[in-house]
Amino acid sequence: MALRSLDNALPIAIERPKKQAKVVVTQNQKQTDCVVNDENKAPLQPGDAAVDYVPSENLEAIDDPDSKIHGLVVGLESKDWLEICRSLNDTRRFSLFHSALLLPILDKVLLVIVKSMKNPRSALCKTSVMASADIFEAFGDELFESSNSDTFDNVILQLLLKASQDKKFVCEEADKTLKAMVESMTPLPLFHKLHTYVKHSNMRIRAKAAISISHCVSKMELDGMKEFGFISLVQIAVNLLNDRLPEAREAARSIVVSVYEALTKDEEQKQEAWQNFCQSNLPAIHAQAIVKIVSS
Numbered sequence: 001m002a003l004r005s006l007d008n009a010l011p012i013a014i015e016r017p018k019k020q021a022k023v024v025v026t027q028n029q030k031q032t033d034c035v036v037n038d039e040n041k042a043p044l045q046p047g048d049a050a051v052d053y054v055p056s057e058n059l060e061a062i063d064d065p066d067s068k069i070h071g072l073v074v075g076l077e078s079k080d081w082l083e084i085c086r087s088l089n090d091t092r093r094f095s096l097f098h099s100a101l102l103l104p105i106l107d108k109v110l111l112v113i114v115k116s117m118k119n120p121r122s123a124l125c126k127t128s129v130m131a132s133a134d135i136f137e138a139f140g141d142e143l144f145e146s147s148n149s150d151t152f153d154n155v156i157l158q159l160l161l162k163a164s165q166d167k168k169f170v171c172e173e174a175d176k177t178l179k180a181m182v183e184s185m186t187p188l189p190l191f192h193k194l195h196t197y198v199k200h201s202n203m204r205i206r207a208k209a210a211i212s213i214s215h216c217v218s219k220m221e222l223d224g225m226k227e228f229g230f231i232s233l234v235q236i237a238v239n240l241l242n243d244r245l246p247e248a249r250e251a252a253r254s255i256v257v258s259v260y261e262a263l264t265k266d267e268e269q270k271q272e273a274w275q276n277f278c279q280s281n282l283p284a285i286h287a288q289a290i291v292k293i294v295s296s
Contacts, residue, residue, distance in 0.1 A: 095138035164204035210251035
């Protein structure tokens with residue numbers, strides 16, 4: 001059988017490679033991507049550069065505060081977030097230099113601070129956290145009064161939430177503000193507000209609350225510990241010793257040491273007195289763990 005001539009065969013179609021669409025990435029886009037992907041930095045947003053994060057020691061008194069106090073609430077309730085930031089900075093100045101003028105509207109100011117902390121814009125959130133620290137320093141125990149107490153509870157919760165974030169931009173500021181809160185207030189009433197959060201379902205919030213509580217206990221006088229109850233304090237520490245986060249466990253050990261020092265201050269045989277206390281008030285396994293913290 002004769003072979004068919006190759007000349008009459010259909011030509012084999014050669015598929016040409018398709019051109020890839022070019023994607024042009026501008027320098028601005030590259031910079032934006034870098035910032036967004038770094039969780040430890042605040043994402044740059046329009047207007048962020050206009051926000052000043054002034055340390056408290058660099059703030060100055062307000063000229064003619066009596067007339068400017070009337071416009072403060074209006075500024076805080078503005079729809080322009082930059083205007084809110086400016087008003088929060090003015091709030092800080094009123095707190096430090098003209099607190100008597102701010103006191104009548106303090107509850108409204110705290111509500112704005114809580115709302116601003118919930119705002120996804122990092123610059124506004126950080127400014128509100130800084131304002132909280134200056135309010136704590138200026139008003140201290142006045143925040144426990146009934147007219148401010150509920151709103152203050154919300155401020156505490158928001159600070160614990162912000163201190164638990166991954167972004168250092170806000171987290172570190174919230175940590176500093178929680179420390180300022182403990183330093184500015186009588187430890188026992190603040191302890192009453194904080195200790196419920198060591199049972200929070202969020203382990204990071206538990207840890208941050210535990211750290212603040214341990215600072216409160218270290219500031220307590222003997223009478224304050226007696227009023228809350230030595231056994232109750234140690235029981236809180238026992239629960240935290242098994243927490244998942246090392247910060248909570250370290251806070252628990254700090255609480256135990258503070259209670260031990262207060263309870264055995266006038267005892268000649270401190271270790272023996274402490275061991276008797278633990279064995280009399282705790283299950284054997286817990287007593288052994290608590291005694292070990294002090295003896296180690």
